[in-house]
Amino acid sequence: MTSRRAALLAVIAPLVLAGCQLPSFGAYHGITKGGTQSYELWQGFSVIAAVVGGGTFLLILWAALRYRRRGDTIPRQTQYNVPLEVIYTIVPILIVIGLFAATVVVENQVLSEPTPKATVNITAFQWGWKFVYPGENVVVIGQTTQNPTMVVPEGVNVKMNLVSSDVVHGFYVPALNFSRFAQPGLNNTFTFNFDKTGTFKGQCTQLCGLYHSLMYFQLQVVTPTQYRTWLKANALTPAQAAAAAAASANQINAGIPVKPAQTSYGVN
Amino acid sequence: MTDLIERHDIESSDDHGDHGVSHHDHHGPSGLLKWLTSTDHKVIGINYTVTSVLMLILGGALAEIIRAQLVSPTSTLVSFAQYNQLFTMHGSIMIYLFAGPFAFAGLANYMVPLQIGAPDMAFPRLNALSYWLYLGGTISMVLGFFATGGPAAFGWVGYAPLTSAVNAPGVGPDLWIGALMLTGFSAIFSGVNLVATIFYLRAPGMTLFRMPIFTWNMLVTGLLILLAFPVLTAALVMLYCDRHFGTHIFEVQGGGVPILWQHMFWFWGHPEVYILALPFFGMVSEVIPVFSKKPMFGYKGMVFATMTIAALSLGVWAHHMFTTGAVLLPFFSIMSLLIAVPTGIKIFNWIGTMWKGQVEYTSSMLFAIGFVITFLIGGITGIYLASPPLDFFTHDTYFVVAHFHSVVMALVIGAMAGIYFWGPKITGYKLHEGWGKAQFWFLFIGTQVFTFPGYWLGLKGMARRMAVYPNNPSWQTLNDWSTIGAIMIGISTLFFIINLLVSWRKPIPAGDNPWDANALEWFTTSPPPHHNFLSLPPVRSERPTWDYYHPEHPALGHGDHVSGHAEQKVSN
Amino acid sequence: MLKQESYILIAFGIFAGIIGAVYWFWGHEDSGGVMLVGAILLGLMPGLYYYYWYRRSGGQRPEDRPDATVADGAGTVDAFPSTSIWPFVLGSGCFFFVLALVFGIWLLVPGLSLVLAAFIGATAESRRGGSV
Numbered sequence: 001m002t003s004r005r006a007a008l009l010a011v012i013a014p015l016v017l018a019g020c021q022l023p024s025f026g027a028y029h030g031i032t033k034g035g036t037q038s039y040e041l042w043q044g045f046s047v048i049a050a051v052v053g054g055g056t057f058l059l060i061l062w063a064a065l066r067y068r069r070r071g072d073t074i075p076r077q078t079q080y081n082v083p084l085e086v087i088y089t090i091v092p093i094l095i096v097i098g099l100f101a102a103t104v105v106v107e108n109q110v111l112s113e114p115t116p117k118a119t120v121n122i123t124a125f126q127w128g129w130k131f132v133y134p135g136e137n138v139v140v141i142g143q144t145t146q147n148p149t150m151v152v153p154e155g156v157n158v159k160m161n162l163v164s165s166d167v168v169h170g171f172y173v174p175a176l177n178f179s180r181f182a183q184p185g186l187n188n189t190f191t192f193n194f195d196k197t198g199t200f201k202g203q204c205t206q207l208c209g210l211y212h213s214l215m216y217f218q219l220q221v222v223t224p225t226q227y228r229t230w231l232k233a234n235a236l237t238p239a240q241a242a243a244a245a246a247a248s249a250n251q252i253n254a255g256i257p258v259k260p261a262q263t264s265y266g267v268n
Numbered sequence: 269m270t271d272l273i274e275r276h277d278i279e280s281s282d283d284h285g286d287h288g289v290s291h292h293d294h295h296g297p298s299g300l301l302k303w304l305t306s307t308d309h310k311v312i313g314i315n316y317t318v319t320s321v322l323m324l325i326l327g328g329a330l331a332e333i334i335r336a337q338l339v340s341p342t343s344t345l346v347s348f349a350q351y352n353q354l355f356t357m358h359g360s361i362m363i364y365l366f367a368g369p370f371a372f373a374g375l376a377n378y379m380v381p382l383q384i385g386a387p388d389m390a391f392p393r394l395n396a397l398s399y400w401l402y403l404g405g406t407i408s409m410v411l412g413f414f415a416t417g418g419p420a421a422f423g424w425v426g427y428a429p430l431t432s433a434v435n436a437p438g439v440g441p442d443l444w445i446g447a448l449m450l451t452g453f454s455a456i457f458s459g460v461n462l463v464a465t466i467f468y469l470r471a472p473g474m475t476l477f478r479m480p481i482f483t484w485n486m487l488v489t490g491l492l493i494l495l496a497f498p499v500l501t502a503a504l505v506m507l508y509c510d511r512h513f514g515t516h517i518f519e520v521q522g523g524g525v526p527i528l529w530q531h532m533f534w535f536w537g538h539p540e541v542y543i544l545a546l547p548f549f550g551m552v553s554e555v556i557p558v559f560s561k562k563p564m565f566g567y568k569g570m571v572f573a574t575m576t577i578a579a580l581s582l583g584v585w586a587h588h589m590f591t592t593g594a595v596l597l598p599f600f601s602i603m604s605l606l607i608a609v610p611t612g613i614k615i616f617n618w619i620g621t622m623w624k625g626q627v628e629y630t631s632s633m634l635f636a637i638g639f640v641i642t643f644l645i646g647g648i649t650g651i652y653l654a655s656p657p658l659d660f661f662t663h664d665t666y667f668v669v670a671h672f673h674s675v676v677m678a679l680v681i682g683a684m685a686g687i688y689f690w691g692p693k694i695t696g697y698k699l700h701e702g703w704g705k706a707q708f709w710f711l712f713i714g715t716q717v718f719t720f721p722g723y724w725l726g727l728k729g730m731a732r733r734m735a736v737y738p739n740n741p742s743w744q745t746l747n748d749w750s751t752i753g754a755i756m757i758g759i760s761t762l763f764f765i766i767n768l769l770v771s772w773r774k775p776i777p778a779g780d781n782p783w784d785a786n787a788l789e790w791f792t793t794s795p796p797p798h799h800n801f802l803s804l805p806p807v808r809s810e811r812p813t814w815d816y817y818h819p820e821h822p823a824l825g826h827g828d829h830v831s832g833h834a835e836q837k838v839s840n
Numbered sequence: 841m842l843k844q845e846s847y848i849l850i851a852f853g854i855f856a857g858i859i860g861a862v863y864w865f866w867g868h869e870d871s872g873g874v875m876l877v878g879a880i881l882l883g884l885m886p887g888l889y890y891y892y893w894y895r896r897s898g899g900q901r902p903e904d905r906p907d908a909t910v911a912d913g914a915g916t917v918d919a920f921p922s923t924s925i926w927p928f929v930l931g932s933g934c935f936f937f938v939l940a941l942v943f944g945i946w947l948l949v950p951g952l953s954l955v956l957a958a959f960i961g962a963t964a965e966s967r968r969g970g971s972v
């Protein structure tokens with residue numbers, strides 16, 4: 001075996017062996033296909049970051065420590081080493097192209113929008129969320145003092161339409177590995193297929209004024225049967241639903257003292 | 269009053285060490301009037317440096333309050349409104365009033381003319397105007413604290429429509445807009461001045477590819493300023509019209525497009541990141557060769573890397589907007605990822621410069637190495653953010669806060685490298701090395717302790733700009749560590765102030781060329797006389813001062829493997 | 841004369857053009873397109889202007905020649921003002937403009953007066969010392 005091949009093997013083998021046992025590098029595993037792929041992309045980026053960043057860090061340390069001043073002789077005044085410079089131009093370009101290719105693949109998965117089985121219209125407002133289930137006569141509204149819960153079914157495509165009724169907000173569910181701005185006058189759509197039931201925290205990420213820090217919601221993923229039951233139990237009359245869906249932020253907030261109440265639920 | 273500057277033939281002077289102290293004394297106003305009327309780039313440079321460092325300290329003080337609030341999840345040290353004002357003013361002061369002006373108008377103002385052998389900036393009066401506009405902007409920004417209703421509270425990016433007259437009433441936001449307009453024009457004038465000075469006032473023999481890297485970076489920075497700042501200023505004018513003249517440019521009601529603000533802001537904002545960074549790249553590119561006793565490794569590669577960064581920075585603005593769902597993801601992703609390449613080249617060139625050198629651990633050099641390491645961390649984490657799927661779950665979380673603080677704290681560390689390096693040139697006295705090193709270790713370690721928990725917190729889901737956060741023990745621990753880091757940074761600032769006092773009480777004379785350095789500024793006296801030079805050495809490389817004192821040690825060119833090649837290879 | 845300088849600017853303009861074209865035909869987004877046109881102009885306008893002067897004069901300045909000696913650059917560099925109060929006056933005027941934007945239109949009175957004074961003062965000053 002040539003030494004070059006041995007070197008290649010030495011680099012690749014641990015990666016292959018480690019396989020799915022790579023550490024999480026801090027990220028969530030994701031509860032959708034897109035989220036899981038984002039997580040794996042995260043791991044991939046982290047491995048490369050660790051190798052490249054760690055290697056460069058060691059090089060910096062080595063250069064600074066090994067070549068510390070030992071006397072008054074003037075070192076060779078080397079200024080160029082063209083082959084070396086070419087290498088550290090080309091290699092990063094190749095790495096970057098690889099990272100980009102992986103990015104595009106995952107991005108397409110995350111943004112894919114197959115035909116939905118359920119739809120939720122999300123409106124963010126100062127400072128809360130409104131989840132409207134079109135055709136089901138169900139509307140969930142909540143703000144700082146009463147965080148709303150968005151209930152969604154597991155295992156089917158759930159489409160979300162996201163918009164804001166006032167300033168820019170951010171729709172963010174850490175467990176989903178996903179966030180999207182809620183913007184006035186700009187409708188955003190995305191589709192999830194949840195592969196895990198449970199309750200996950202969600203919150204506003206984009207500064208939206210005074211009570212931005214209190215703008216939470218819960219995402220509750222349930223089985224499709226539970227989902228239907230929940231819809232039935234919470235259905236309003238069409239007139240009530242229409243009125244609730246049309247309610248403005250001012251009306252929702254009116255009468256409810258918006259005060260710095262601490263949302264106290266753990267994460268993880 | 270006008271001075272006619274003549275350049276004399278004094279090339280063959282070999283009176284080492286005494287280059288022109290005998291300049292006739294300057295008659296003119298004195299005292300306050302002297303300060304108000306000075307158009308000397310050195311005075312203006314000092315004004316800028318001092319003002320912006322004061323802003324660094326003010327912004328840092330606000331940051332300490334922010335970190336104190338975050339010590340516990342439900343702290344009530346400040347109110348929700350005050351918290352929003354605090355981080356808005358912290359970010360705005362740091363970016364608009366410290367980092368930029370310090371970088372492209374402080375030391376640059378002082379050093380660029382010296383490095384190219386010029387008597388002053390090309391437009392001295394415009395230069396003075398730049399400073400006064402900047403000072404006016406600074407006063408406007410700080411006045412916000414005294415405004416009824418408090419200062420602006422919509423974040424340093426001021427996303428529309430949170431900035432509208434309805435959502436952000438009062439004079440605080442208007443003062444913020446006014447401050448940005450003034451500093452914006454000031455920046456544009458500085459940019460014009462830098463480019464014109466570098467194009468027109470170089471010493472004989474100082475071809476473009478013999479300019480010190482710092483000057484090169486300032487040229488590119490100047491061009492980027494001219495590219496970016498007009499867009500910001502235009503956006504601010506539009507915003508002001510929305511607020512006061514009933515237009516609806518950024519408001520949906522009336523047919524406006526809020527996202528236009530984001531496009532315009534970031535079309536300025538991303539180049540601005542390089543406007544902030546390139547000068548500090550330049551500073552450490554002066555420091556590292558000097559304290560490695562070697563020429564800048566890959567000088568030309570360095571120049572092209574700078575130009576590539578600037579060029580690419582035209583096409584990356586919307587990587588701050590990935591989560592809007594309204595931008596061309598792949599385009600901005602690949603452009604942003606590509607910037608990593610020239611940035612990497614720079615880091616490797618710095619390593620290459622130290623390689624087989626004589627690395628001397630002066631305070632300045634420690635800061636420079638600390639800069640490279642901290643910047644490496646910020647750069648690597650930036651690569652994640654250039655990938656839209658990864659940005660989706662880190663955007664607007666503490667991951668981003670940690671990422672850009674790795675970058676901006678690297679800039680602060682780089683600024684210190686510059687101050688310790690050039691301080692002796694400016695004042696004639698060295699700063700105290702012991703205090704300098706204490707400052708370095710507190711600043712460097714504090715920075716890492718401050719930023720690292722942020723990466724973790726962001727991934728766990730802690731959004732930024734949160735006055736209170738979910739009550740989760742592990743989050744609190746991480747936040748507490750972050751605050752400890754911030755305190756260390758605060759202590760390092762105290763060491764800096766102590767150092768200034770100590771060095772002022774017990775001056776350590778520096779002489780003209782204390783570091784046995786490279787570029788032309790070290791050829792003149794410390795501080796340089798009015799209009800800078802009485803004599804110039806021949807310029808035959810980017811290290812004229814080194815060549816003058818070490819004619820037997822020129823840089824080795826591309827193919828040179830024998831030393832003693834006196835001829836410098838210069839490309840055209 | 842400014843040959844390399846013009847090349848840098850032109851290259852910058854061309855690069856902005858490439859980015860702009862890709863962005864325009866791929867993204868169909870107006871605001872970025874317009875701003876990139878601005879970037880193209882920023883590169884090309886001064887770049888071509890310098891190039892034009894380089895072609896016309898053809899000469900090389902001492903700072904363009906690798907072998908130039910200090911003697912080649914001997915003579916008058918330029919006239920530099922050593923002091924002037926007018927930048928301060930103009931800057932104060934602009935500061936009052938901003939205060940007028942914030943606190944009320946009447947502040948334009950001191951603002952405009954200062955700016956006007958500065959214009960007159962600076963012009964007169966240049967006339968007096970006016971050697972270039």
Ligand code: HEM
Nearest residue numbers: 328331334355359362363367423424676732733734754757
């Ligand atoms: C003493 C060192 C520093 C500390 C402890 C510190 C701390 C912080 C913290 C905790 C935040 C986040 C506030 C929040 O999102 O709730 C923040 C935001 C920010 N910091 Fe710093 N910072 C420091 C230095 C700097 C420097 C040197 C710069 C720039 C040159 C800077 C620029 C910013 C900006 C732009 C923001 C964003 C403000 C916003 O969200 O609108 N910081 N800082």
Ligand SMILES: [Cu+2]
Nearest residue numbers: 169204208215
């Ligand atoms: Cu919000």
Ligand SMILES: [Cu+2]
Nearest residue numbers: 204206208212
């Ligand atoms: Cu919010």
